[in-house]
Amino acid sequence: MKKISLLLLAVLTIGLNTVNAQKPFAGIIKSKVTIEGTTDPNILAQVPDELVVYMYGNYTKTVVKSPGAIVSVITNGETKVMNQIFEVTGMGKYIIETTESEISEAHANREYNYNYTGEKKMIAGYSCEKVILTTIDKETDEETELILYVSKDLNANPNINFASQPGLVGYPLCTQAKTEINGTEITQTTEAFEVTPSKKVKLVDFMLPSDGQKVTMEELMKKFGMGGDDDE
Secondary structure, three states, rough: OOOHHHHHHOOOOOOHHHOOOOOOOEEEEEEEEEEOEEEOHHHHHOOOOOEEEEEEEEEEEEEEEOOOOEEEEEEEEOEEEEEEEEEEEEEEEEEEEEEHHHHHHHHHEEEEEEEEEEEEEEOOOOEEEEEEEEEOOOOOOOOEEEHHHHHHOOOOHHHHHHOOOOOOOOOEEEEEEEEEEEEEEEEEEEEEEHHHHHHHOOHHHOOOOOOOOOOOHHHHHHHHOOOOOOOO
């Protein structure tokens, strides 16, 4: 009888550990954005002081604050839907929704190749692997390269990356990209400096604001006087 009880206890313990292992990460990730290769104040002025990401399993909410405006991007890895929320002082809240089919259509024009190098780096207390992403535009054959450092401890489900890096395994805690602005090549690095697990992050935090108005990008641009001519 004692042997049976010990066996049952062992089975229950394994089951409990499995449940705990499947519990989604909930927490807050703060990152710093740096620009190298330019001293142009017009470019540097556009760099946010920090990026804040709230994560719960396959849900993320990225918040960028600037004077007079807050931009939030909510991604739902379960339904593959992305919502961008623009909150402008004195003008209300506007929501641009991008559906799974629209995202899939955009990705269909590109080929994503991931090279998991095995190179490790500690970022904000988490072990990350260096991944080199080569993206190929199928129409022009133009290639772009992005360096990522991903952590599987936060999330190893590729669904969380559906919007920006489809199929990537591991959540990026650092991204490094080179781009050209007005003939000058710059390097932009976004790297986490603080990762805080928090039980206070709940699914309700990823709901859309009830007072938000859904619009298209064209409609939003017109509201800000940047929509071009109106033929009506």
